[in-house]
Amino acid sequence: MSAQVKTKTPPAKQSDLVEQAFANLLDVRAAYDSEAGLDKLKRAYLFGRSAHDGQSRESGEPYFTHPLRVAHLLAEMRLDTDTLVTALLHDTVEDCEVTLKDIATEFGENVAMLVDGVTKLSRLELQSVDTKQAENFRKFVLAVGKDIRVLLVKLADRTHNMQTLKAVSSLEKRRRIATETMEIYAPLAERMGITRFQTDLEDLSFEILQPEMRDSIISRLEFLAIETESVVPKICAELQSLLAEKGILCEVTGRRKTPYSISRKMQVKNVTMDQLSDVMAFRIIVQDVASCYQTLGCIHTAFPVVMGRFKDYISTPKTNGYQSLHTGVIGPMRQKIEIQIRTEDMDDTAERGVAAHWDYKESSAQPDTNQERQARLETFRWARELVSLLELNEEATEFLENTKLEMYQDKVFCFTPKGDLISLPKGATAIDFAYAVHTDVGDRCVGVLINDKRRQLTTELVNGDQVSIITEKDASPRSDWEDFAKTGRARSAIKRFIRLQKQEEFARVGKVLLEREYRFRKTKFKEQLIDEFLSAFNASTRTELYAHIAEAKLKAKDVFDRLHPDLATTSSADKTSPVADTPPEPLFHVDRAHEGLAVHLGKCCHPLPGDKIVGIVTTGKGVTVHTKNCNTLAKFVEIPELWLNVDWPRGAGRRYAGRIQAVVVNEPGALAALCTVIGQQAGNITHIQLTERDMNFFTFILDIDVKNLEHIHSIIAVLRSNKYIESVERRGL
Numbered sequence: 241m242s243a244q245v246k247t248k249t250p251p252a253k254q255s256d257l258v259e260q261a262f263a264n265l266l267d268v269r270a271a272y273d274s275e276a277g278l279d280k281l282k283r284a285y286l287f288g289r290s291a292h293d294g295q296s297r298e299s300g301e302p303y304f305t306h307p308l309r310v311a312h313l314l315a316e317m318r319l320d321t322d323t324l325v326t327a328l329l330h331d332t333v334e335d336c337e338v339t340l341k342d343i344a345t346e347f348g349e350n351v352a353m354l355v356d357g358v359t360k361l362s363r364l365e366l367q368s369v370d371t372k373q374a375e376n377f378r379k380f381v382l383a384v385g386k387d388i389r390v391l392l393v394k395l396a397d398r399t400h401n402m403q404t405l406k407a408v409s410s411l412e413k414r415r416r417i418a419t420e421t422m423e424i425y426a427p428l429a430e431r432m433g434i435t436r437f438q439t440d441l442e443d444l445s446f447e448i449l450q451p452e453m454r455d456s457i458i459s460r461l462e463f464l465a466i467e468t469e470s471v472v473p474k475i476c477a478e479l480q481s482l483l484a485e486k487g488i489l490c491e492v493t494g495r496r497k498t499p500y501s502i503s504r505k506m507q508v509k510n511v512t513m514d515q516l517s518d519v520m521a522f523r524i525i526v527q528d529v530a531s532c533y534q535t536l537g538c539i540h541t542a543f544p545v546v547m548g549r550f551k552d553y554i555s556t557p558k559t560n561g562y563q564s565l566h567t568g569v570i571g572p573m574r575q576k577i578e579i580q581i582r583t584e585d586m587d588d589t590a591e592r593g594v595a596a597h598w599d600y601k602e603s604s605a606q607p608d609t610n611q612e613r614q615a616r617l618e619t620f621r622w623a624r625e626l627v628s629l630l631e632l633n634e635e636a637t638e639f640l641e642n643t644k645l646e647m648y649q650d651k652v653f654c655f656t657p658k659g660d661l662i663s664l665p666k667g668a669t670a671i672d673f674a675y676a677v678h679t680d681v682g683d684r685c686v687g688v689l690i691n692d693k694r695r696q697l698t699t700e701l702v703n704g705d706q707v708s709i710i711t712e713k714d715a716s717p718r719s720d721w722e723d724f725a726k727t728g729r730a731r732s733a734i735k736r737f738i739r740l741q742k743q744e745e746f747a748r749v750g751k752v753l754l755e756r757e758y759r760f761r762k763t764k765f766k767e768q769l770i771d772e773f774l775s776a777f778n779a780s781t782r783t784e785l786y787a788h789i790a791e792a793k794l795k796a797k798d799v800f801d802r803l804h805p806d807l808a809t810t811s812s813a814d815k816t817s818p819v820a821d822t823p824p825e826p827l828f829h830v831d832r833a834h835e836g837l838a839v840h841l842g843k844c845c846h847p848l849p850g851d852k853i854v855g856i857v858t859t860g861k862g863v864t865v866h867t868k869n870c871n872t873l874a875k876f877v878e879i880p881e882l883w884l885n886v887d888w889p890r891g892a893g894r895r896y897a898g899r900i901q902a903v904v905v906n907e908p909g910a911l912a913a914l915c916t917v918i919g920q921q922a923g924n925i926t927h928i929q930l931t932e933r934d935m936n937f938f939t940f941i942l943d944i945d946v947k948n949l950e951h952i953h954s955i956i957a958v959l960r961s962n963k964y965i966e967s968v969e970r971r972g973l
Contacts, residue, residue: 326355434593457503743784757800
């Protein structure tokens with residue numbers, strides 16, 4: 241359905257636009273189809289033109305030019321007459337005084353079914369995102385499952401609307417349509433293997449959503465074109481000559497990549513346009529599969545290979561049927577280029593996707609039988625799975641609990657128990673879901689039901705999951721949740737809560753330390769006196785001042801001396817301070833260039849003597865020691881200058897913080913058994929937290945002071961043999 245203004249337009253020469261568009265459609269169709277369905281197509285043209293008479297698009301063109309151009313796009317994909325007829329009639333039921341019964345009478349039940357499917361999809365577009373609940377998604381997929389041609393028409397419809405979107409006066413509406421296109425229709429076109437639609441939809445959306453970036457990329461491409469105007473034909477000629485010498489018959493074509501594909505590659509590689517060198521792609525079409533691999537061998541022999549760029553989609557096709565060999569080389573003229581090698585049939589599938597395998601019988605006016613439809617679906621596993629799920633599940637919510645909705649490749653769509661849709665990035669966990677519902681829900685969550693089954697909060701969600709978050713009033717987020725959260729919203733909320741929680745804890749400790757200093761000095765503690773000196777200690781509140789004391793940013797003695805200068809002590813009095821110094825970190829051995837830097841153990845992995853370790857220079861913190869398999873190290877892969885060789889200190893006596901996760905049975909005495917075993921093995925529990933619980937099991941995170949890696953392993957081994965302990969594992973690795 242297109243953005244339009246329902247107004248009467250003057251006859252003038254506008255009828256010429258309609259007639260010319262239909263003539264162009266017939267020319268394209270004549271190149272691949274017989275005369276069998278021509279009469280039906282002409283009748284549909286007259287029917288649709290009459291139904292839309294007097295309607296105009298926002299551009300001022302007759303409205304019927306839109307259905308004609310949608311049909312033209314489908315004819316370029318060599319689709320059957322019924323699909324073209326559907327394209328011509330796809331807006332008649334929605335926008336005109338036409339019924340499905342009218343269409344069935346004039347053009348048969350098959351066309352009526354296709355028009356009905358497209359109409360349903362158009363109606364879904366008109367609803368707000370908030371109302372697209374389970375039933376609406378079921379209708380969406382059900383319409384596609386009945387006949388893939390419904391979605392082909394819808395994609396062509398959206399493509400033409402995007403091609404003419406500049407005529408829509410409202411910027412907000414243009415951006416909304418472009419966003420929906422980029423997030424839903426372009427991925428659908430990719431999933432169906434229709435490169436023509438995918439690239440158009442992506443680049444047209446990109447032009448609306450990020451015009452400045454697109455313009456800068458185009459300017460760079462134009463500059464490169466002036467610089468290397470004859471590079472593409474020269475490379476094509478050299479590749480053609482190379483393969484001809486080997487007796488390989490082929491066709492070589494080259495092109496520059498689209499602005500959107502270049503933008504996406506810049507983001508993935510984290511480079512600027514000036515740094516991006518491979519903006520050219522070449523396609524080699526050969527006669528058979530054997531020639532594909534022979535061609536690949538010739539290319540790799542003749543030119544240096546770019547590592548990590550080879551992909552074999554012939555032996556392992558994509559789920560949409562796409563087959564090709566991909567490689568990257570430093571090609572002729574020292575140009576870094578991308579090469580695709582495929583047969584003519586593979587190329588047809590790559591361009592037309594699902595449409596390349598959709599052969600329909602023009603002679604039959606009857607709808608396809610289930611057997612015929614299933615046979616065509618064999619090539620497309622994802623469509624077959626959707627249809628089978630629809631046949632098995634009568635209820636919309638049941639369907640959504642089971643289907644994977646694989647068409648949405650980069651997002652995960654999940655649902656609340658009430659059916660509200662929550663969109664999350666791929667890889668998101670139940671923690672992300674909880675914070676997407678509301679920050680308070682995330683902060684108070686203690687467990688989750690996914691499709692009515694109890695799961696860990698760290699469980700990754702998949703498309704169609706129904707998620708119910710379990711909360712408790714006094715619960716709070718764990719600091720390690722940040723490692724599992726994928727969304728910025730969840731990570732920020734967790735950081736904020738932990739920061740505030742730590743500040744409150746530090747404030748309590750800091751106040752106790754200051755009160756202890758007052759008692760030691762035999763002076764009455766007057767809290768109000770602090771307010772006059774807050775600015776002197778770079779604090780805005782008492783809470784902040786107390787936290788500074790606990791974090792060792794301030795000494796309780798110094799605060800006392802500033803508040804009571806007449807009672808200030810000499811430096812020798814420090815020796816009698818009631819507050820013991822914080823034990824220093826172990827003296828790790830680092831290289832001389834970094835001697836003197838503070839060394840800290842990473843809280844993300846809790847390294848222990850016996851672990852293989854590495855140091856990372858961290859701004860403002862000195863050196864942080866991590867285990868060599870710590871996930872945090874991935875952030876520093878591209879910054880080798882921050883890596884240091886670090887060795888454990890010699891000697892014994894010091895204890896280190898290790899962390900374990902234990903799942904214990906929900907029985908009396910289980911927790912006591914857990915703590916007793918750890919004590920018997922000379923482990924000292926410094927912190928214990930209940931993280932999840934259900935009817936059968938409790939899950940605890942325990943911090944334990946141990947001597948080394950061997951010590952914590954022995955504790956884990958003994959715990960695993962205890963009847964109350966379901967499972968134990970070391971955490972932080």
